[in-house]
Amino acid sequence: MRIAVTGTPGVGKSTLARLAAERFGWDLADVRGLADVHGLVVARDEDDDADVIDVDRLADVLEALARDRDPAHVEVLDGHLSHLLPVDLVWVVRCDPRVLEGRLRGRGYAEDKVRENLEAEAMDLILQEALGGDAPVVQRDGTRRSPEELLSAFVDPEGNPFKNTDLEPIDWSDWLLG
Ligand code: ADP
Numbered sequence: 001m002r003i004a005v006t007g008t009p010g011v012g013k014s015t016l017a018r019l020a021a022e023r024f025g026w027d028l029a030d031v032r033g034l035a036d037v038h039g040l041v042v043a044r045d046e047d048d049d050a051d052v053i054d055v056d057r058l059a060d061v062l063e064a065l066a067r068d069r070d071p072a073h074v075e076v077l078d079g080h081l082s083h084l085l086p087v088d089l090v091w092v093v094r095c096d097p098r099v100l101e102g103r104l105r106g107r108g109y110a111e112d113k114v115r116e117n118l119e120a121e122a123m124d125l126i127l128q129e130a131l132g133g134d135a136p137v138v139q140r141d142g143t144r145r146s147p148e149e150l151l152s153a154f155v156d157p158e159g160n161p162f163k164n165t166d167l168e169p170i171d172w173s174d175w176l177l178g
Contacts, residue, residue, distance in 0.1 A: 002066060002075045003161055004082035006130060007093035008121040010103040012142045012150065016093055017078035019147050024074065024159040031079030034058060049113060055084050062086050074161070083130040089138070089161055090130045091154050094168075096143040097122050097175045122172040139167040 003026075005017040014030070021028035035041050035053040038061050043052040062077075063086045069075075083090045095103075097118040104114045120126070130137045140153045156163040 001071060001073070001088040001161075002062070002077055002086070004085065004087040004090045004130075004135070005076055005078045005093065006080055006083040006090060006126055008095070008100065008117050008126060009080055010100050010107065010117070011093045011095040011121070012147065013078050013080070013093050015147045016091070016142070016150055016154075017076045019151050020076050020155065023151065024155075027073070027075040029075060029077050031058070031077065031081050031085070034061070034077075049110065053081060055081055059085050074159075080126065083126065083133060083135075083137075087133075087135050089165075090133065090135050092127050092130055092137060092139040092167075093150070094127075094139060094141045094143070094170050095121065096141075097172055099143050119176070122176045124170070127167070136162075136165045137167065138165050139170065141168055141170055 005013045007013050017028055020026060031053065032051070035058055038058065040054040040058050040061070041051045042054045045052050066086060077085065077087060083092070100121055101114065101118055104117055109117070127137070127139055138154060140150060142150045145153060154164065155161045
C-alpha cells in the first residue's frame with residue numbers, strides 16, 4: 001500500500017515521511033525524485049519558480065509499479081502533489097500560517113510565493129484537493145507537535161496507518177481575515 005504525505009510546502013512532510021519510514025521500516029519515495037527518475041519534469045514555471053511535473057504520466061508509472069508489489073508492503077510518498085497520485089491513504093500535514101511564514105522566508109522564497117502558500121494553507125487548499133480523490137484522508141496539525149508526536153497522531157504504535165482516519169478540525173480563517 002502507498003501513503004501520500006501531502007501539505008503546503010514547509011509544513012513538515014519530508015520530516016514526517018522520513019521518520020515514518022525509519023520507525024516502521026517502510027519504503028520512502030518523493031514525488032520530485034520519482035518525476036526526475038522517470039523523465040517527467042516537463043517544464044519550468046518561472047512565474048511560480050517551480051518545476052512542472054507530468055502528474056498524469058507519473059500516476060501511470062506508479063500504478064504499474066504497485067501492480068508488482070506485495071499489498072502488505074508500505075511505501076510513503078512525500079510531496080505536495082502526492083495526493084493526486086494513485087495512493088491508498090492520504091496524510092495531510094498542516095501548519096499554522098503564522099509559523100509557516102517563518103519557515104518559508106527561511107527558505108528564501110520570494111514575497112509573493114510566501115503569500116500564495118500561506119493563503120493556500122489557510123484556505124485548506126490541499127485538504128480540499130485530497131478530499132476530491134478516492135483514498136481516505138487523515139488530517140493532523142503539526143504546528144505544536146514534534147515530528148514524533150505528529151507521527152503518533154497519524155499512526156498507532158504498531159504501525160497501523162489505518163487506525164486513525166479522521167480530519168482534525170482546523171480553522172485559520174482569522175489569519176485570512178487579519
Ligand atoms: P516540507 O517537506 O513539508 O516542505 P520539511 O519537512 O522540509 O517540510 O520541514 C520544513 C521545516 O520545518 C524544516 O526546517 C523542519 O526541520 C521543520 N519542521 C518539520 N516538522 C516540524 C515539526 N513537527 N515541528 C517543528 N519544526 C518542524
